[in-house]
Every structure is written in structure tokens, then in C-alpha cells.
Amino acid sequence: MSAISPDESAIDLASLGFSCTQLFDEVPCWISIQDRDHNVIKASRKLIADFGEHRLTKCYSLYKGRTEPCEECVVARTFEDGKDHTSQQMLFDKRGLPHDVLVTTRPLRSDCGEIVAVMKALADISSEKELAGRLRDSLLRFHNLFDHAPCFITVQDQKLRILEANERFKVSFGESFGRHCYEMYKRRPDPCPVCPVAETFADGKVHTSEEILVDNQGREVHVLVYTAPMREITGEITSVMEMATDVTEIRTLQNKLADLGQLVGGITHNAKNILEGLRGGVYVVNLGFRDNKQEDIRTGWDMVQRNVGRLSAVILDMLYCARERSPRRLPLSPPKLIQEVAALFASRAAEFRIKLELQADEPLEILGEPKDIHSLISNLITNAIDACNADQDEQKTHRVTVRAYHDKDDTVIEVEDDGVGMDSATRNALFKGMVSTKGNSGTGLGLLMSQKVATEHGGSIKVASELGKGSVFTVRLPVRQPDTTST
Numbered sequence: 387m388s389a390i391s392p393d394e395s396a397i398d399l400a401s402l403g404f405s406c407t408q409l410f411d412e413v414p415c416w417i418s419i420q421d422r423d424h425n426v427i428k429a430s431r432k433l434i435a436d437f438g439e440h441r442l443t444k445c446y447s448l449y450k451g452r453t454e455p456c457e458e459c460v461v462a463r464t465f466e467d468g469k470d471h472t473s474q475q476m477l478f479d480k481r482g483l484p485h486d487v488l489v490t491t492r493p494l495r496s497d498c499g500e501i502v503a504v505m506k507a508l509a510d511i512s513s514e515k516e517l518a519g520r521l522r523d524s525l526l527r528f529h530n531l532f533d534h535a536p537c538f539i540t541v542q543d544q545k546l547r548i549l550e551a552n553e554r555f556k557v558s559f560g561e562s563f564g565r566h567c568y569e570m571y572k573r574r575p576d577p578c579p580v581c582p583v584a585e586t587f588a589d590g591k592v593h594t595s596e597e598i599l600v601d602n603q604g605r606e607v608h609v610l611v612y613t614a615p616m617r618e619i620t621g622e623i624t625s626v627m628e629m630a631t632d633v634t635e636i637r638t639l640q641n642k643l644a645d646l647g648q649l650v651g652g653i654t655h656n657a658k659n660i661l662e663g664l665r666g667g668v669y670v671v672n673l674g675f676r677d678n679k680q681e682d683i684r685t686g687w688d689m690v691q692r693n694v695g696r697l698s699a700v701i702l703d704m705l706y707c708a709r710e711r712s713p714r715r716l717p718l719s720p721p722k723l724i725q726e727v728a729a730l731f732a733s734r735a736a737e738f739r740i741k742l743e744l745q746a747d748e749p750l751e752i753l754g755e756p757k758d759i760h761s762l763i764s765n766l767i768t769n770a771i772d773a774c775n776a777d778q779d780e781q782k783t784h785r786v787t788v789r790a791y792h793d794k795d796d797t798v799i800e801v802e803d804d805g806v807g808m809d810s811a812t813r814n815a816l817f818k819g820m821v822s823t824k825g826n827s828g829t830g831l832g833l834l835m836s837q838k839v840a841t842e843h844g845g846s847i848k849v850a851s852e853l854g855k856g857s858v859f860t861v862r863l864p865v866r867q868p869d870t871t872s873t
Contacts, residue, residue, distance in 0.1 A: 410428075410430055411432070413430060413432075414432070415507055415508060415509045415510070416432055416433040416507070416510075417429070417430040417433060417505065417507050417508070418440065418445065418448075418506050418508075419503050419504070419506075420445050420461050420503065420504050420506060421502075424444045424445050424446060424455055424459075424461065425443070425444060425445075426440040426441075426445050426448055427503065433508075436479045436480065437449065438480040445461065445506070449478070449508075450476075450478060456475075458473065460472070460489055461504045461506055463491075464491040464493050464504045465493070465501055465504060470491060470492050470493075471490075472488065472489060473488075474488055474489070475487055475489055477508065484512075485510050486511050486512045486515040487508040487510055487511060488509045489506060489507070489508050490508075490509075491504050491506050491507075492504070492505050492507075533553040533554070534552075534553070534554075535554070535629075537629050537630055538551075538558065538559070538609070538631075538632070539551065539554075539627065540562070540628050541616065541625050541626070541627050541628075542567055542583050542626050542627075542628060543624075543625055544587050545566075546567050546577060546583060546584070547566055548563060548565055548567055551563070558601045558602065558607070559571065559602055560602045567583065567628070568581075571597070571599045571600070571630075572600055573600050582595045582611055583613050583626045583628055585613070586614065586615050586626045587615075587623060587626055590615050590623055591615075592612065592614050592615075593611075593612075594611060594613075595610075596608070596609070596610055596611070597609050597630070599630070607632055608634045608636075608637040609631055609632055609633060609634075610631045610633055611628060611629070611630050612629045612630075613626050613627065613629075614626065614627050614629075656700060660693045660696050663689060663692070663693035663696070664690060664694070664697075667686045667687065667690035668686065668690060669686070670682055670686030671687055672686075673686070700831065713839075713842050713843060714755045715753040715755075716754065716755065716756060717752075717753060718751065718752050718753070718754050718756055718759060719749075719750065719751055720746065720752060720799055721748065721749070721750060721790050724746045724763060724790055724799070725744060725746065727760060727763045727764050728742055728744055728788060731767050734771060735786065738771065738774065738775045739783060739784070740771055740774050740775070740784045740786055741783065741785045742767075742786050743785060743786070743788070744787075744789075745787060745788070745789040746788065746789060746790035746791075748790065750792055750797050751797075752863050752864065752865060753864075754843045754863065758839045758843070759839065759843070759863075761835065761836075761839065762799075762836045762840065763788070763799065763801075765832040765835065765836045766836060767801055768832065769801075770786040770801050770803035770805065770857070770859075771786060773806050773807070773856070774786060774805035774806075776805060776806045777806050785803070787801075787802045787803075788800070788801050788802075789802070792865070793862070795865055796845070796862040796863060796864060797862075797863050797864075797865055798860060798861070798863075799861040800859065800860050801858070801859045802858040802859075803856050803857055803858075805856050805857065806854065806856075807851045807852050807853045807854050807857055808852075808853060808857060813849060836861075840861050840862075845862050845864060846862050847860070847861045847862075
């Protein structure tokens, strides 16, 4: 087969009945030809229909209703440099309706190459611009929703790298682009054993879990996690969106309610034991009266008094823990208080062959409520004696050491014992709820009260303990504190 020559393959427009003027008029856009003075010397049929008669009309008057040329005129630029130019402009048709148009100019030259006119084609892009505006508004709304959603949102790839994160995530966990989620969420060096994002990549399904995250301040954040696949048109999963809702306050409230239930149960159990003691004491007293035995009466009355004292202590501790107040700020000497409290417990310690030692010779002074600090020290010494007494090794001689010393801006009070100690579960739960170091025989109110005293005085209380080796309770109180007396 021989090749077709250009002449043979060319379409003969004249044979189809088309002239150049017809082509000019049939083009589906507005076309005009203008001279150097901005006069429209020829216009397409469509332009005349939409913008009106053009003869001897300036282009800026025809298109924009102006009385002088536009500041940036692409026609003038084409006359100057002989090149094609484009721009986007707003035109107004003869009805006053606006049109966004894409303007393109091209020089028209004479046989000698001189530019004699410029052809200007105007394509109406109003629909495209409206769609672009809608798309821009949609993207803006999406980003606003993404950034202001009341949860942490990330988009992750299959390697668990964060591709995008909302503003709340960035504020709480820091800038994260390209970093692994487990580094940002949990400060881990490797992926979590069970990862809902990896599970969603594997099966394409939604997964949920509850996690504990660590923010950029080192605080624990309890969250409910929800993952969803993000797919291409082909259905392939390219990324996974992970949404984490902060439920820390809810979990804290749940824990407080659980602690309250445990507290009520413990107090009820303890009160029941005290009432049984009271009932026993009353029974012995009644026997003494019946048989006229003074010894039984004294024994029973001692039982009644002892149990009334126990019940009174429980109720006072409950009232103290429930009451919100600011303690008085009076000058106190911790060494002197320790000596006074130790004197009260000396006979009890000797009864159980426990050596009570004091290391509080340094002159110290704090500001606080005397009876509160007295109660705090009493609780800690009581616990220490009970911990030593709970040891089943009868051959062992125990020791309780009470110290007071100065450390930087704090006065430190330590109560150390070599008793039974605590396991890690008991140690970690202290001061977080109603947990007793005395097993079933205690309510835990003493430790709660001790923590409240330390906190209200601007201080803190901590414990170090090892099962079978003993415990050390450390109270830190400010040496000086502004006077906010409230009686």
C-alpha cells in the first residue's frame, strides 16, 4: 500500500461548503479581532449575540463597560512583543451577567510580517470556576472538620507512618509527619503487639480497642480507638484512618466510683467488727452486773471503751477525708512533734519487742496545722508497728526508725520499718483508693488521710517497699509557705 500524500489526505473545506467566515462564526467560543486602538473590527456570531453590536466599539467598553483600557491588556502586549498571551478575566454580557473567561491572544500579520491585528479568543470557564470554588470550599470544610474534631485523628500507611494528623493530635503529641504511630502515641521503639491499624490493613475491616497513650507532657491519656480503611477507586487500601477519643475523665470517674464502693465496703466491714467488739464488751459488763463481779465489769467496760475509740477514729478519719478546707499555717517543729508522737507509741512498740528510734535532732520549722501533722505522723508510725507485728518470725527483733531532716526547700519526715513489706500491686495502689497495708484488718482511711494532710500543706507522700524487707514512707513538706489561714 502506497503512502498517502499530504495533498491527498487534506480535507477540502471548500468542497464541504465551508468558508473561513463560517468557521469563524461556528467556533464554540467568543472570538474578536482588534486593532492597536482597542477597536473590535470583527466579531464572531456568538460574541455579537451575547455582547451586542461591536462596530467601532472599544473592547474594554464592549466586554467590561469601562471608559478606558484595562491596566493589564493582553492584546496590547501581543502588539508589543508579537507573542501569544493568556489571562483570566471577568466579562459582562449585554444583560449584565458576569462570565469568567480564559482569554488567549494571537497576532495576525501581513505578508511582510507586520502585526496588523490581534485575534482574541474567549472561552467561558464560569462552570469550571464554580466547580473549582465548590471543591475549594469542600476541602476547606473537610480540613476544618478534620482539625477541629473532638478526637485525635491520624492517617497512616502500611508501615504505620503518620501521613497526616489533625490539629488536636499535633498539640497533644507534637509534629508527626513521617514518624511511626507507636513512637508518637506511646513513646515505644517498636510496634504494639496488637495494632488495630495493622489489623485493618490485613482484613479491610473496622477495628476498635482501648489504649493508654502518653502525650508530649508525659501524661497518660485513656482513649477509645476506631480504625477505618481508606481505599482507591480500585478498592485497594492505601491508608488507614485512626480516630482516638479521649475518655480519661470518664475512666478517672469510674475509678473514683470503684474506689468509693471499695471504701464504703471496707468501712462497713470494719464498723461491723467494731460493733461486734462493742456487743461483746456489753455482754461481759452485763455478766459482771449479773454475777456481781467487778473484774468482769472492768474487763467489759475496757472492751467498750476501746471499740468506741476505734469507731470514733474511723468516723473522724472519714470526715477529714470528705472535708474540703485549707489548714491553718502555724509554726511547727517536726522534731518536737515526732518526739511527742513517739512517746505515745513507746509502750506499744515495747510490747511487741519493736525498737522505736528517732533521728530528728536538726532544728527544723514548717508552717501547718499541728493536729493534722500529728495525725499524719501517728498514722505512719502505727502502720510501721503493725507491719513489724505482722511478721511471723518470732525470733526477729524489729526496728521502726522515724527521721526528720532538711532537703533543699523541703522538710522531710521518714518512717522506716523492717516489717513484712508490700508487693508491687499493693504498693502501686496506695493513695489511689481505699487500700490498707494491714490486709482485712484495716480500712485504708489512715493512708488517705495522710495523703490529704500532705497535699493540703503543699507537700507529698511516697512509699518505697519490698515484700519481706520492709517499707519507707517519705513525706515532703515545704519549709516556708505563704499564710492562707482558714480556721
